[in-house]
Amino acid sequence: MDVADHVGVSAMTVSRALNQPDKVAEATRERVQEAIEALGYVPTLAANTLRRERSGVIVVVVPTIDQSVFSDTVQGISNTLDKAGYQLLLACASYDPDKEEDLVKAFLGHRPDGVILTGTLHTPTTRRHLANAGVPVVEMWDVSDENMDMAVGFNNFEAGYAIAQHMFRCGYERVGYVATGPAHEARENRAATRSKGIYAAFSDAGFAEPVRMNVRDPLIIQDSGRIAADFVLSHPDIDAIICANEIIGVGAINELRERGVSVPDDIGVSGIGDANIAALVSPGLTTVQFPGYEIGTQSAELLLARLDDPTSTSERRDVGFDVVPRGSTVGIKGCDQPR
Amino acid sequence: MDVADHVGVSAMTVSRALNQPDKVAEATRERVQEAIEALGYVPTLAANTLRRERSGVIVVVVPTIDQSVFSDTVQGISNTLDKAGYQLLLACASYDPDKEEDLVKAFLGHRPDGVILTGTLHTPTTRRHLANAGVPVVEMWDVSDENMDMAVGFNNFEAGYAIAQHMFRCGYERVGYVATGPAHEARENRAATRSKGIYAAFSDAGFAEPVRMNVRDPLIIQDSGRIAADFVLSHPDIDAIICANEIIGVGAINELRERGVSVPDDIGVSGIGDANIAALVSPGLTTVQFPGYEIGTQSAELLLARLDDPTSTSERRDVGFDVVPRGSTVGIKGCDQPR
DNA sequence: CCACCTTATGTTAAGGTTAACATCATGCTG
DNA sequence: CAGCATGATGTTAACCTTAACATAAGGTGG
Numbered sequence A, B: 001m002d003v004a005d006h007v008g009v010s011a012m013t014v015s016r017a018l019n020q021p022d023k024v025a026e027a028t029r030e031r032v033q034e035a036i037e038a039l040g041y042v043p044t045l046a047a048n049t050l051r052r053e054r055s056g057v058i059v060v061v062v063p064t065i066d067q068s069v070f071s072d073t074v075q076g077i078s079n080t081l082d083k084a085g086y087q088l089l090l091a092c093a094s095y096d097p098d099k100e101e102d103l104v105k106a107f108l109g110h111r112p113d114g115v116i117l118t119g120t121l122h123t124p125t126t127r128r129h130l131a132n133a134g135v136p137v138v139e140m141w142d143v144s145d146e147n148m149d150m151a152v153g154f155n156n157f158e159a160g161y162a163i164a165q166h167m168f169r170c171g172y173e174r175v176g177y178v179a180t181g182p183a184h185e186a187r188e189n190r191a192a193t194r195s196k197g198i199y200a201a202f203s204d205a206g207f208a209e210p211v212r213m214n215v216r217d218p219l220i221i222q223d224s225g226r227i228a229a230d231f232v233l234s235h236p237d238i239d240a241i242i243c244a245n246e247i248i249g250v251g252a253i254n255e256l257r258e259r260g261v262s263v264p265d266d267i268g269v270s271g272i273g274d275a276n277i278a279a280l281v282s283p284g285l286t287t288v289q290f291p292g293y294e295i296g297t298q299s300a301e302l303l304l305a306r307l308d309d310p311t312s313t314s315e316r317r318d319v320g321f322d323v324v325p326r327g328s329t330v331g332i333k334g335c336d337q338p339r
Numbered sequence C: 001c002c003a004c005c006t007t008a009t010g011t012t013a014a015g016g017t018t019a020a021c022a023t024c025a026t027g028c029t030g
Numbered sequence D: 001c002a003g004c005a006t007g008a009t010g011t012t013a014a015c016c017t018t019a020a021c022a023t024a025a026g027g028t029g030g
Helices: A002-007 A011-019 A026-039 A045-052 A070-083 A097-108 A124-133 A156-170 A181-187 A189-204 A221-234 A246-258 A276-280 A292-308 B002-007 B011-019 B026-039 B045-052 B070-083 B097-108 B124-133 B156-169 B181-187 B189-204 B221-234 B246-258 B276-280 B292-308
Strands: A057-062 A087-092 A114-118 A137-140 A150-153 A175-179 A212-214 A240-243 A268-270 A287-289 A316-318 A322-324 B057-062 B087-092 B114-118 B137-140 B150-153 B175-179 B212-214 B240-243 B268-270 B287-289 B316-318 B322-324
Touching: A002 A011, A002 A026, A011 A026, A045 B045, A057 A070, A057 A097, A070 A087, A070 A292, A070 B087, A087 A097, A087 B070, A097 A114, A097 A124, A114 A292, A137 A292, A150 A292, A156 A175, A156 A189, A156 A240, A156 A268, A156 A287, A156 A322, A175 A189, A175 A221, A181 A189, A212 A221, A221 A240, A221 A246, A240 A246, A246 A268, A246 A276, A276 B276, B002 B011, B002 B026, B011 B026, B057 B070, B057 B097, B070 B087, B070 B292, B087 B097, B097 B114, B097 B124, B114 B292, B137 B292, B150 B292, B156 B175, B156 B189, B156 B240, B156 B268, B156 B287, B156 B322, B175 B189, B175 B221, B181 B189, B212 B221, B221 B240, B221 B246, B240 B246, B246 B268, B246 B276
Parallel strands: A057 A087, A057 A114, A114 A137, A137 A150, A150 A316, A175 A212, A175 A240, A240 A268, B057 B087, B057 B114, B114 B137, B137 B150, B150 B316, B175 B212, B175 B240, B240 B268
Antiparallel strands: A087 B087, A287 A322, B287 B322
16 A cells, blocks of 8 residues: 555554554554645545445435425435435436336445435335345335335325315315326326325315326426316316426416416416425415425434444334415415415 | 356356356356346445446536536436446535535545536645546536536636626616625635626626625525515616526515516516526526536536547537526517517 | 563455456367 | 367456454553
């Protein structure tokens, strides 16, 4: 080792100077430090990992990171891990469990100290590899009895149920559903579960299944707004729509306004999820708010706790959600109108 | 090696079956593949990195990732690297060059094959370490003569200049500037450069320096909107404001609407940067649009090209920007009114 | 002043992989 | 069929770090 030669000590002493400073004479330690500075030495973590069987790396897989609420979650994870000295290996699985499988397989080669995944929809092979590696796993955004280990999130069924119930409380009686389509729901577990919650609320409230329209690409505002608006205009009997995400909801509000349909006077609109944009359109979009950043920080915290004490149990934290009434729906009967 | 024993071949043959399949007899390769499947073997990348001096990891440092346009950029990088089989080690430096230094130092231990940084503001130590490691570097979001190696972005001075010039072309003559404050600009090189561009445009157009207001926390919509609105109301002579980012701009539009000030009839508003929200408020925010996703993909591409051919030159790609006129400013004299 | 403890440092081997070289069988050329 | 090219596989060593054990110098107590 370069630094060792430079100082005239063995490699072991350099290693100790860095990892167990109190085991090295102060004078030596200082000379080692100086040499490290002077030579710009950076320890080779690959060798470190190999020898110690501990990499200091945490793998995070989210569906996407652009524009989405997952970027908040990643920020939360990053901030928390950073403080603890862990590094973050990130990948986007595009809502595709097979892609997730490939990513996890490749990432496990780095012998991560922990893995944070989104949702509970994983291939059997993914599960097998994770179990095989014996690595702690946190699943985010979905707390249910399907979690494989630790989990931080909320109950998506309840979230869907809650927004539908809220619409009924507002007094809407013929509520349509602008959803993301069976193909998307097959891949997006959480969306499918929320749909089930919505249907259950209809049923429990004594309504028939809602009239439903599926949006092809539920992440493009203009397109989904247009489809939602068409849907509304072709179903004059409908008095409100629930949109399966906030993109569709905001798109609908914008498009309806342009077509001269007044929200919420002519039609109520609600979404699910609460990106920045939901509060900024006018009227604001009534929606279910999920604490994205907090899901990130708590996931990381749970993982760190496990790393600290490997015997700790598989905690599942339900961080809940909030129904946020805004201007796109009328006030709940007997209550104040939302702003 | 487990797999090798299982198949009854040497470790080398397993290695070859994975990395140089054509050097291995087909029958052997198949048996190796089966054993790999059966045992859930995942190659230890640490050993691989150690031996080959090549990690397959690319380090990416952005200021933040939440809500911001950098999340688009990271998505672009992720998508591009993923296709090429590289993995992404991500960190957020919070606009702090010292933190960036620590991150880079730590990350270099992974012997990344490339590093992608945001902006040109780095500590001397950061530069030294990067040079020392001999790792290819791409700087994003700022193309200027200060780039250390490759770069993908645009000229921030010109971007500032362009939006100010656009306001003058719209006919505004007493334009105020809602900026992010000296503290922020000291840390945020690109914002400072854009400010300079704005001032230069005022000067070139024959105007005195704009009346200026600084926003404490330029990333919180409600607060900055309030400050911007206060500023407008306390300066009745002003006919338009340029906001230093789109958060302030959108906040200003919302807050001014609530206070009964009509945009753009009473006052024009423009921003810099173009998150989703800029197009979704009403009126839409006139702003300068930066191609965040494309900056990501091109940065990754540039890096991949260099990895492919280490002798390639330090290309700098100016992806430009677009001034996007929306409803928050009046139309340019003699031209159509923007939607 | 010897046995023993402490402190500082060194030595050896191992971790999993692969480059480089070595071996061996097979088949082809002349 | 000797000589040699080809293809398939094996062996060795090295990549850099650190756990575990070893050594050496100095100090303590009886």
